[in-house]
Every structure is written in C-alpha cells, then in structure tokens.
Amino acid sequence: MKLNKRSVAHYALSDSPADHMGFLRTWGAPGTPPTPSGTGRRCWFVLKGNLLFSFESREARAPLSLVVLEGCTVELAEAPVPEEFAFAIRFNAPGVRPHLLAADGQAAQEAWVKALSRASFGYMRLVVRELESQLHDARRSLALHRSMSQKVGASRPKSQASDHRSSGLENGHFLPRDCSPVGAGEGGGCRPGARDLPEWELQGPTSLLLGRGQSPVSPETSCFSTLHDWYGQEIVQLRQEWQQRDRGNQAGCKRQDEP
Amino acid sequence: MRYNEKELRALSQQPAEMAAELSMRGPKKGSVAKRRLVKLVVNFLFYFRTDEAEPLGALLLERCRVAQEEPGGFSISFIEDPERKYYFECCTQEQCQEWMEALRRASYEYMRRSLIFYRNEIQKMTGKDPLEQYGISEEARFQLSNLPRDGRAAFVGPWLDELD
Numbered sequence: 001m002k003l004n005k006r007s008v009a010h011y012a013l014s015d016s017p018a019d020h021m022g023f024l025r026t027w028g029a030p031g032t033p034p035t036p037s038g039t040g041r042r043c044w045f046v047l048k049g050n051l052l053f054s055f056e057s058r059e060a061r062a063p064l065s066l067v068v069l070e071g072c073t074v075e076l077a078e079a080p081v082p083e084e085f086a087f088a089i090r091f092n093a094p095g096v097r098p099h100l101l102a103a104d105g106q107a108a109q110e111a112w113v114k115a116l117s118r119a120s121f122g123y124m125r126l127v128v129r130e131l132e133s134q135l136h137d138a139r140r141s142l143a144l145h146r147s148m149s150q151k152v153g154a155s156r157p158k159s160q161a162s163d164h165r166s167s168g169l170e171n172g173h174f175l176p177r178d179c180s181p182v183g184a185g186e187g188g189g190c191r192p193g194a195r196d197l198p199e200w201e202l203q204g205p206t207s208l209l210l211g212r213g214q215s216p217v218s219p220e221t222s223c224f225s226t227l228h229d230w231y232g233q234e235i236v237q238l239r240q241e242w243q244q245r246d247r248g249n250q251a252g253c254k255r256q257d258e259p
Numbered sequence: 260m261r262y263n264e265k266e267l268r269a270l271s272q273q274p275a276e277m278a279a280e281l282s283m284r285g286p287k288k289g290s291v292a293k294r295r296l297v298k299l300v301v302n303f304l305f306y307f308r309t310d311e312a313e314p315l316g317a318l319l320l321e322r323c324r325v326a327q328e329e330p331g332g333f334s335i336s337f338i339e340d341p342e343r344k345y346y347f348e349c350c351t352q353e354q355c356q357e358w359m360e361a362l363r364r365a366s367y368e369y370m371r372r373s374l375i376f377y378r379n380e381i382q383k384m385t386g387k388d389p390l391e392q393y394g395i396s397e398e399a400r401f402q403l404s405n406l407p408r409d410g411r412a413a414f415v416g417p418w419l420d421e422l423d
Contacts, residue, residue, distance in 0.1 A: 007321070010322065096265045
C-alpha cells in the first residue's frame with residue numbers, strides 16, 4: 001500500500017504544534033511487530049494529532065516510524081526490563097501486534113498514556129462539535145435575551161433558558177472523561193447532538209459520527225440559514241414553554257408576550 | 260519511515276465519511292486516469308481498485324491543498340510540492356463540491372484551529388473557558404499558544420463570515 005510518505009514526513013517536522021514528545025524505549029524495529037526482549041531501543045517520540053512518530057534522536061530530520069492512533073487502545077503493560085514504565089498501543093485488528101513502549105518514570109508514563117488515548121480524530125471532532133454548539137447557544141441566548149428584554153424586560157425566561165441548556169449538557173451529551181454515560185434525558189432532547197446518544201454509548205467517542213456521511217464539523221455550519229432554522233426550532237419551542245409557564249403562574253394577567 | 264500496513268488497512272475498512280467511485284490520476288508524468296473507489300476515513304483518503312478489498316494507497320490529508328480543476332474535477336496537492344497533484348474526476352459538479360468541502364475539513368489541524376476559534380469566541384462572550392468544566396483546559400492540543408502565528412491569522416477571517 002502506498003502512502004504519501006514525503007508529505008507525512010514533512011508534516012512530522014512542520015511547525016504545527018506537537019501534542020506530546022519525549023524519549024521512550026521501544027522494542028523491535030520501528031514499524032515492525034515488536035519483539036519484547038532485551039533492553040529495547042531509546043527513541044525520540046513526537047505525537048502530532050492522531051499520528052505518533054519516532055526519531056533516531058531529538059535532532060533527527062527524518063522519522064523512523066509512524067503509528068496512526070485510530071481504532072486502538074492504550075493501556076499500561078509489563079516491560080521486559082523491570083525498571084521501565086511500560087504501556088502498549090493495541091489495535092483491534094487481526095494479526096496486528098501491540099506496540100510496546102516504556103517511559104523512564106511514572107509521571108511520563110501517565111502523561112503519554114493520557115495523550116495517546118485522546119489522540120484520535122474522533123475525540124478532537126467531539127470537542128469541536130461540542131464547542132460549536134455551545135457557541136451557537138451562547139449567541140442565540142444573547143440574541144434572545146436582547147429581544148426578550150426589549151419586549152418584556154424579563155430576566156426570568158433567560159435563566160430558564162440556561163438551566164435547560166446545562167441539563168442538556170450533563171445528560172451525557174459530552175463525555176470526555178471516561179465516565180459512564182447517562183441516558184438522554186428530557187433536557188437534551190431537542191438538541192442536534194443529543195440525538196446521537198444511543199450510538200455514543202455503544203461505540204464510544206472514537207467511532208462517533210464516522211460513516212454517517214457527516215463532515216467533521218457539523219455540516220449545518222456551512223449553511224447559516226439551515227443552522228438558523230435548526231436552532232430556531234428549539235428557541236421557538238422553548239419560548240412556547242416559558243410563555244405557557246408564565247401564563248400558568250399569572251393566571252388572570254394579560255398575555256404579554258406574543259411571539 | 261516505516262509503518263504497519265495492517266494498521267492502515269484496518270483503518271481503511273472503517274466506516275467512511277465519504278466514499279465513491281471516481282476517476283483518479285496520480286501525479287507521475289504520463290499517468291492515466293483510472294476508476295478507483297475513493298474513501299475518506301478521518302484524515303486519510305484511501306483509494307482502491309474497484310474489485311479489491313485491499314487499498315492501493317492512502318493520502319494523509321494534513322497540509323494539503325484542495326483545488327477545483329476543470330468542471331467536475333478537483334485536485335489534491337501537498338504543501339512541500341504543490342505542483343505534484345492528484346487529480347479526481349466526479350460525475351457531477353455537485354458531487355465535486357461535496358468532496359472538496361469534505362476534504363478541506365478532513366484535517367486534524369483544521370479541527371484544532373476550529374476548536375481554538377470556538378474556545379476563544381465562547382470565552383469572549385461568556386467570560387468562561389468552555390473546556391474547564393470538562394477538566395481538559397490544560398491539554399496541549401487545545402492551546403492557542405501552540406499554534407504557529409500564520410495559522411492563527413489565516414484562520415479567523417473566513418470563519419467569522421460563516422458564523423455570524
């Protein structure tokens with residue numbers, strides 16, 4: 001299988017940020033199935049996005065090996081050399097042996113395991129989508145607040161709006177910290193992200209949104225009017241709820257806020 | 260640079276964001292357009308012979324440029340050698356646009372810049388760091404200071420248009 005290796009190597013050395021780097025011990029020739037015996041070989045490793053590169057030394061200008069951190073898990077492992085702090089990158093594919101690596105201290109080991117286990121494209125995409133929708137909500141609620149305070153001078157609907165939103169978030173809409181997912185509750189029901197919940201629970205974030213024909217950042221963004229209508233539905237619904245509640249609380253009062 | 264082909268092959272079998280049979284021509288002189296199954300999986304574009312499960316090759320979509328060619332076609336080139344282009348021909352201009360859009364977004368660095376942009380905007384509006392509540396605000400991959408300066412400047416413009 002061909003790979004645009006020159007571009008990959010160029011990316012490895014480019015000025016785009018490295019997500020983690022340091023010396024690690026590795027067993028077996030880089031890129032080939034490791035043979036965990038002896039003291040292994042000390043190489044300089046650089047994590048960039050979902051790619052883990054190794055180099056002969058810190059100054060080396062050509063990567064020795066590449067591991068694409070997709071569809072893999074990272075876990076603590078036993079090193080052939082007792083004083084090393086080892087971990088393994090395991091692929092869920094037939095015939096693929098794990099990559100055994102070792103740091104020279106517990107803190108470095110933990111930092112590597114954490115960085116590697118969050119390196120997948122899916123994790124990044126999950127955070128981006130979450131922030132994208134938070135930003136949109138913030139803008140909508142600001143606009144809504146402005147229009148509401150013009151009409152009614154009411155701060156109350158706004159506080160309900162933010163309550164509603166945060167309960168949506170906590171209902172497992174976003175799960176970066178390996179906590180067990182909570183089922184979709186009433187709060188998240190009308191948010192686009194919340195509809196994805198059952199599959200998130202089954203597959204975990206890495207496989208999230210893959211294979212659904214969706215572009216990495218939610219496709220609605222590319223067309224503002226679609227996005228506007230989409231979130232508009234939620235706002236209209238929310239407003240109706242508040243108005244009903246207001247009417248309920250103030251039975252006998254005049255209706256004061258027609259949409 | 261070595262890599263394990265089995266790992267890449269496994270990735271190529273993952274569900275694709277986009278997949279279609281397109282006409283594809285490599286960057287070598289005299290290369291002829293051939294029918295290929297083209298699959299976009301995360302930030303890799305895999306291409307296959309239409310009757311084989313094993314991919315012929317993969318392109319990592321970091322630091323690449325996606326450009327419109329003659330109607331219904333687009334090309335992918337990489338920053339270190341922009342003249343070296345991979346050409347693709349679609350059935351319709353619409354399909355072509357769809358592919359170009361998906362490919363432009365299919366880079367980890369694009370996602371990173373998007374994230375930093377959203378994070379900044381939210382912080383400006385609400386005064387709060389949106390990543391704090393998840394305990395991930397310290398992660399290296401989310402830091403603005405790690406972005407190269409040109410990337411920062413180039414990034415903000417087009418996004419403001421899209422979002423406002």
